[in-house]
Amino acid sequence: MTFSLGLKATSAGYRLAAYDQVGSTNVEAMARARDGDRGSIWFVTSEQTAGRGRRQRAWIAPRGNLASSVLEVLEVAPATAATLGFAAGLATAAALQKVSVEAALRAGSQGLKYDLKWPNDVLVGGKKLVGISLDAEAVGNHLAVVVGIGTNVVGAPEGTPTPAISLAALGVQIGAEELFSSLSDSWVEFLGIWDNGRGFGEIRRRWLDCAAGLGQAVAIKSAGSTIEGTFDTIDERGCMIVRTSAGQLVPITAGDVYFGAAASVGAA
Structure with a gap:
């Protein structure tokens, strides 16, 4: 074929x-x-x-x-x-x-x-x-x-x-x-x-509607730093929006993403 x-x-x-x-x-x-x-x-x-x-x-x-x-x-x-x-x-x-x-x-x-x-x-x-x-x-x-x-x-x-x-x-x-x-x-x-x-x-x-990890714990590693929180949504630019434990909404443009139990490993 x-x-x-x-x-x-x-x-x-x-x-x-x-x-x-x-x-x-x-x-x-x-x-x-x-x-x-x-x-x-x-x-x-x-x-x-x-x-x-x-x-x-x-x-x-x-x-x-x-x-x-x-x-x-x-x-x-x-x-x-x-x-x-x-x-x-x-x-x-x-x-x-x-x-x-x-x-x-x-x-x-x-x-x-x-x-x-x-x-x-x-x-x-x-x-x-x-x-x-x-x-x-x-x-x-x-x-x-x-x-x-x-x-x-x-x-x-x-x-x-x-x-x-x-x-x-x-x-x-x-x-x-x-x-x-x-x-x-x-x-x-x-x-x-x-x-x-x-x-x-x-x-x-x-x-x-098809998003993996939506509403779950997430850790994003980028440029030597890590953002942790909950995957809240994506915005009109396609950025991932992470809601931190303090309630802050943080837009993410790039990084390695870890969900659920893997989020604690990724944050380490």
């Missing part, structure tokens, strides 16, 4: 660059933007050898996993582009829900619940299934935004800050190609809802 766009993505004019193996789909996408490509185009492989996730951490993707990046060239401010990650999380969860339900029906088992961890990960049972990253760079009068989505289809890395899991380990027997086709269609839907940031209110509402 080979990679192909879904029907919605094809109708919306998306293009596809598929690789048998590549260092990083994100790097390929941004290089294309620097060369003048104005999107919209997906870069995809089932074996990535030099991928990077959020905060430049290595992202291990053995053959059979899905490494995908979409390039969109937009007329938005960087702060607005940052909220696109929440749409990406919703699009990925929707695609996973579709293919896992279909796989469950074939196998006679139940589907899975997918949770969204701030800012961009997709979890199952508290374990990381998908990592999402955003890169942005000015190209002329526009902003090239690359959304990288890495999904553990057949295997998951060990020793990660958040324990990881794969679809195969969850009993979902699908291929990276099937998942990608669904993802490319789901992306069209949620990019349309996001609407260059104008629809972030609706994206925010839907994201909070």
Whole structure:
């Protein structure tokens, strides 16, 4: 089976660059933007050898996993582009829900619940299934935004800050190609809802409905300091709002997030 766009993505004019193996789909996408490509185009492989996730951490993707990046060239401010990650999380969860339900029906088992961890990960049972990253760079009068989505289809890395899991380990027997086709269609839907940031209110509402750890104890480690409290909500900019024990509402823009019992470990 080979990679192909879904029907919605094809109708919306998306293009596809598929690789048998590549260092990083994100790097390929941004290089294309620097060369003048104005999107919209997906870069995809089932074996990535030099991928990077959020905060430049290595992202291990053995053959059979899905490494995908979409390039969109937009007329938005960087702060607005940052909220696109929440749409990406919703699009990925929707695609996973579709293919896992279909796989469950074939196998006679139940589907899975997918949770969204701030800012961009997709979890199952508290374990990381998908990592999402955003890169942005000015190209002329526009902003090239690359959304990288890495999904553990057949295997998951060990020793990660958040324990990881794969679809195969969850009993979902699908291929990276099937998942990608669904993802490319789901992306069209949620990019349309996001609407260059104008629809972030609706994206925010839907994201909070799927949010991992909402209302739970949380610790965020960033730049050598730790903020502890309760995950209260996300604001109109996508910041995590933490309510401290003193009742103060603190906006968080970045950091490593630990929930529940792990919050006390993360704060240590």
